[in-house]
Every structure is written in C-alpha cells, then in structure tokens.
Amino acid sequence: MQHIIDRFVSYVTIDTESDPNSNTTPSTKKQFDLANKLVDELKAIGMTEVTIDKNGYVMATLPANVKEKVPVIGFVSHYDTTPDFTGKNVKPQIVKNYDGGDIVLNKKQNIVLSPKYFKDMLLYKGQTLITTDGTTLLGADDKAGITEIVTAMEYLVKHPEIKHGKIRVGFTPDEEIGRGAHHFDVKKFGADWAYTMDGSQIGELEYENFNAAGAKITCRGKSVHPGYAKGKMINSMLIANDFINHLPAGEIPQETKGYEGFFHVTGLSGSIEETTVEMIIRDHNAKKFKERKELIGKIAKKINKKFAKQFGADIVEIEVKDQYYNMKEKVKPVFHIVEIAEEAMKQLGIKPIIKPIRGGTDGCQLSYKGLPCPNIFAGGHNFHGKYEYVPVESMVKATEVIVKIAELTALPNYGLKK
Numbered sequence: 511m512q513h514i515i516d517r518f519v520s521y522v523t524i525d526t527e528s529d530p531n532s533n534t535t536p537s538t539k540k541q542f543d544l545a546n547k548l549v550d551e552l553k554a555i556g557m558t559e560v561t562i563d564k565n566g567y568v569m570a571t572l573p574a575n576v577k578e579k580v581p582v583i584g585f586v587s588h589y590d591t592t593p594d595f596t597g598k599n600v601k602p603q604i605v606k607n608y609d610g611g612d613i614v615l616n617k618k619q620n621i622v623l624s625p626k627y628f629k630d631m632l633l634y635k636g637q638t639l640i641t642t643d644g645t646t647l648l649g650a651d652d653k654a655g656i657t658e659i660v661t662a663m664e665y666l667v668k669h670p671e672i673k674h675g676k677i678r679v680g681f682t683p684d685e686e687i688g689r690g691a692h693h694f695d696v697k698k699f700g701a702d703w704a705y706t707m708d709g710s711q712i713g714e715l716e717y718e719n720f721n722a723a724g725a726k727i728t729c730r731g732k733s734v735h736p737g738y739a740k741g742k743m744i745n746s747m748l749i750a751n752d753f754i755n756h757l758p759a760g761e762i763p764q765e766t767k768g769y770e771g772f773f774h775v776t777g778l779s780g781s782i783e784e785t786t787v788e789m790i791i792r793d794h795n796a797k798k799f800k801e802r803k804e805l806i807g808k809i810a811k812k813i814n815k816k817f818a819k820q821f822g823a824d825i826v827e828i829e830v831k832d833q834y835y836n837m838k839e840k841v842k843p844v845f846h847i848v849e850i851a852e853e854a855m856k857q858l859g860i861k862p863i864i865k866p867i868r869g870g871t872d873g874c875q876l877s878y879k880g881l882p883c884p885n886i887f888a889g890g891h892n893f894h895g896k897y898e899y900v901p902v903e904s905m906v907k908a909t910e911v912i913v914k915i916a917e918l919t920a921l922p923n924y925g926l927k928k
Contacts, residue, residue: 511638511902511903511906513661514657514658514661514902514905514906514909515604515638515640515902517657517660517661518602518640518650518653518654518657518900518905519602519640520547521544521547521589521649521653521656521657522600522602522648522649522650522653523600523601523602524540524543524544524547525540525543525591525597525598525599525600526538526540526541526543526544526589526590526591526597526649526683527540527590527591527592527593527596527597527598528541528590528591528592528593528683528684528685528686528687529593529687530593530687535565535566535683535684535689535692535693536565536566536590536683536684537590537683537684537687537689538590541566541589541590541683541684542566544589545562545566545568545589545681545683546562548568548589548656548660548681549561549562549568551660552568552570552660552663552679555660555663555664555667556664556667557570557571557572557663557667557679558570558571558572558573559571563693563695565683565693566682566683567680567681567682567683567693567694567695568680568681568682569678569679569680569681569698569699570663570678570679571676571677571678571679572663572666572667572674572676572677572678572679573676574674574675574676574677574920575670575673575674576673576674576675576920578920580674580675580676580919580920581675581702581703581919582675582676582677582678582700582701582702583675583676583677583678583701583702583703583704583705583915583916583919584677584678584679584680584699584701584703584704584705584881584883585659585662585677585678585679585680585704585705585706585707585912586679586680586681586682586704586705586706586707586872586873586876586883587652587653587655587656587658587659587681587682587706587707587708587888588652588655588681588682588683588684588685588686588690588708588872589652589653589656589681589682589683590682590683590684590685590686590687590690591647591649591651591653591686592647592651592686592893592894593686593687594647594686594894594895595646595647595894595895595896596645596646596647597646597647597649598646599645599646600642600646600647600648600649601642601643601645601646602640602641602642602643602648603615603640603641603642603643604638604639604640605638605639605640605641606638607636607637607638608631608634608635608636608637608638608639609635610625610631610632610635611625612624612625612626613639613641615641615642615643615644615896615897616643616644616645619644619645621644621896623641623897623899628891628892628897630711630891631891631899633711633712634901634903634904637901637902637903638901638902638903639899639900639901639902640899640900640901640902641898641899642896642897642898642899644896645896646896647893647894647895647896647898648890648898648899648900649898650888650889650890650891650893650898650899650900651686651708651888651890651893651894651898652685652707652708652888654707654888654889654890654900654905654908655706655707655708655888655908656681656707657905657909658707658888658889658905658908658909658912659679659681659707659912660679661909662909662910662912662913662916663677663679665909665913666913666916672913672916672917673917673920674916674917674919674920675916675919675920677916678699678700678701678704680694680699680704682694682872685708685871685872688833688834688870690871690872690875691872691875691876691879692875694872694875694876694879696876696879696880696881699881701881703844703847703881703882703883704873704876704881704882704883705847705851705873705883705884705885705886705912705915706871706872706873706876706883706884706885706886707885707886707887707888707908707912708871708872708873708885708886708888709867709885709886709887709888710887710888710889710890710891710893711863711887711889711891711904712860712887712889712901712903712904712907712908713855713860713861713862713863713887714863714865714885714886714887715848715851715852715855715862715863715864715884715885715886715887716864716865716866716867716884716885716886717837717838717841717842717848717864717884717885718794718836718837718838718866718867719794719834719836719837719838719866719867719869719870719871719873719874719885720771720792720793720794720834720836720866720867720868720869720870721792721793721794721795721796721799721832721834721835721836722790722791722792722832722833722834722835722870723790723791723799723802723803723830723831723832723833724788724789724790724791724830724831724833725787725788725789725790725791725803725806725828725829725830725831726786726787726788726789726828726829727750727753727786727787727788727789727806727810727826727827727828727829728784728785728786728826728827728828728829729746729747729749729750729753729780729784729785729786729787729825729826730744730746730749730783730784730821730823730824730825730826730827731743731744731745731746731747731749731781731782731783731784731785731825732744732782732783732821733781733782733783743782744782744817744820744821744825745782746780746781746782746783746784746785746825747780747781747782747785749785749813749817749825749826750778750780750785750786750787752813753787753809753810753813753826754775754787756809756812756813757773757805757806757809758773758805761773762774767868768865768866768868769794769795769866771791771792771793771794771795771798771799771802772791772792772793773789773790773791773802773806774789774790774791774792775787775788775789776788776789776790789806790833791803791806791830792868794836794838794866796835796836803830806828806830807828807830809826810824810826810827810828813825813826814826833870834870834874834875834878835874835878836874837873837874837877837878837882837883837884840877840878840882841877841882841883841884844882846924846926847882847884848864848884849924849926850915850918850919850924850925850926851884851886851911851915852864853918853924853925853926854911854914854915854918855911857914858907858910858911858914860907860911863887867885871883871885873885886908886911887904887908887911888900888904888905888908889901889904889905889907889908890904
C-alpha cells in the first residue's frame, strides 16, 4: 500500500493545471512535467512501445503472454487537473486509520473536512485517507487513475503467471477542459476497447453520460447618461438577467440528480453596453438535449422581438457548440465490455455501482472516435476543490480490478457465464 501512496504523491505534487483560454495542446507547458515522468516510469517498469507525441499524449504496451488470439484492451487516464481550483504546491496529508470524525485540513484557516457535510467519508472508517491541506485541490482526478494503471501494469510485468492479451495504456492532457480526446490517435492506440479509470466511489461502473453543449449568450445595450435615460437606455446586464430568468426553474445542477438534465450558468460579465453569459447544457436523453438547445434559441427570439423597435437589431445573440455525446449509443452494441468489468469487481468482492455519469470523461469522446470506453472508479471524492480526498484502499482495489479485467479478457468467453 505504501508503494501506491508514494507513487500517487509523486504525481499530485506536480502542477498540471490546464487552461481553457489556451489554444495549445497541452494547454499548459507544465503538463509535460508529469507526461515526461510517466514516459520514464513506464519504461522503467518494463513496458514497451512507450511514446509521447508533440501534444503530450503518452502511450505504452504490455505485450501479450498468451498464444491465443485475444482482444487488445486499453486503460486510459488524464494527467491534467481542473482550472476550477489551484493545483499548485499540493501538500497531501496522510490520515491513517480514519476514525470517522472531522479532519482538520488547515488549522490556521479553520478548513475542516467533515462527515457531517460529506457523508461518504463514513464509508472509509478505519482506512487510510489522503487529503489536501485545505489550500489546493488534491488531483486524485485523475492522478489516482494514473497511479492505478501504472501500478497494475507493474504488477502484471512482475507476475507473468497471470495470463493476459496485449494491453495498451494511454495518458491524456486537457481532459478537464473538454479536450482530452481531441488529439488522441485511436488507430495508433490500436485497442478493441478500453476503460477510463476516472470514476469516483469504489464500485462505480459507468457507460452512460450527459450529452453536452456549451453556450455563449451575448446581450447588447445602449449607454445613456442615467439622469436623462428614460426611454433611451438599455442595460445589457438586465437583458442578461431577463434571459437567465426565462430558463426553467429548478433545472440547475444543485437541484437535479440521476438522469435529470440542467442548464448551468458558469460565467457572467458585462457592462451597460454588452454582457456575456456563459452556460453549459446537459441531458442524458438525446431528444431532451436537442429541446434544451432549442429553448435558449426561443428565449433569445422572444427578447429580440420585445426590443426590436427600440434597439433596431437583435439585442441577444447566441452561440451553441456541442461538446460530447452519450457514450451509451456506442457501448451498448458491445455490452460485454461492461459485463467484463462488472464480473471483475464481483470476483474481487466489490459491489458494482452501475449508474449514469453526471458529466463526461475522455471515454465518451473516445467512444465516438471508434474506441468504446466505459468508466471505472478511481476512488477519489469531492473533485475540483480543497475538500478532495481519496482512500488508499480504493486505489488498491481499482488496481486489482485492472489486473482482473486483463485476466478475464484472456479467458474463453471472457470468463462470463454464457
């Protein structure tokens, strides 16, 4: 277990925050610091065909040790961390034999990780937790996944008695800003299917995710001296507020769950003359996803009609871009790849938690690029903030799941009951 802790800490202490405002890949040069370390480490543990391309995509091979023809499988994780919260100078704290009470992350700033608020913590009483020091995120999303993949490959190299087919591993930049699979060379990767190790709670197994789009709403206005503004001024900030108020009440992240979709305002900035609203649109159902995108167009049209005479042109302009789609459509035809992961968990005494992802992973984009790619737990909780933590035992179990999937895939009918 200490080996996994040491490896994980060595990854999270490298700053790999991505930048949505950058047009390069990776979006930040510092992501190469970890990418290059991974290249060296993969070579050191005995992997072959270890490569890194100009965009920071790392790939490697564990050759098959069986003569039979076995499908080539892959495991994928991303090494960037979200720009939502700083990932600079991460100082992990190791809490052994967690007692089920509050964990003081930062005494000076009175930052406490408490099971009264984060009830999932109680699932891990008696285990070893790795937390932040309250000033940064941890980076378990998705450096826990990388730790598990590298550790599993190292284990398989050292234990040739475990029979498996050819295994490919891939590590990507910029997943947190939606670009993790953009330059992923599926043909070069050469796997029949893969798994992203990018889930949360132990047991999670996901093959459904949101259909996703981003929207930019630009509201115009007219600035006039406020003392003489009657009938003349148009305040674009109030137009933006009106637009937001037209969205369905309650269809927001904090009031939805399961398969329920939402509209989420992520940014709002402006002045009297111009205000920009940034928003994401999410829904698992393709028809409802389409209707959500159409709705914001209808809202814009209604406001434009209201101000047509006074403004003389469209006062609201919208730009909508699809980001990714529900991988379910690509995974269901090859559903045995989910069943293999489920069987692996069951054989290891892990209760599978099959549920939709309320978000996306590299896997959803890779699935549409021809690489079906369900998502498996990596163990972390409370991603993207200072309350992030990961139980070490969950990382150990995720590592064992990878090994077991490799083993099952080499068996007749993948070890599944016919």
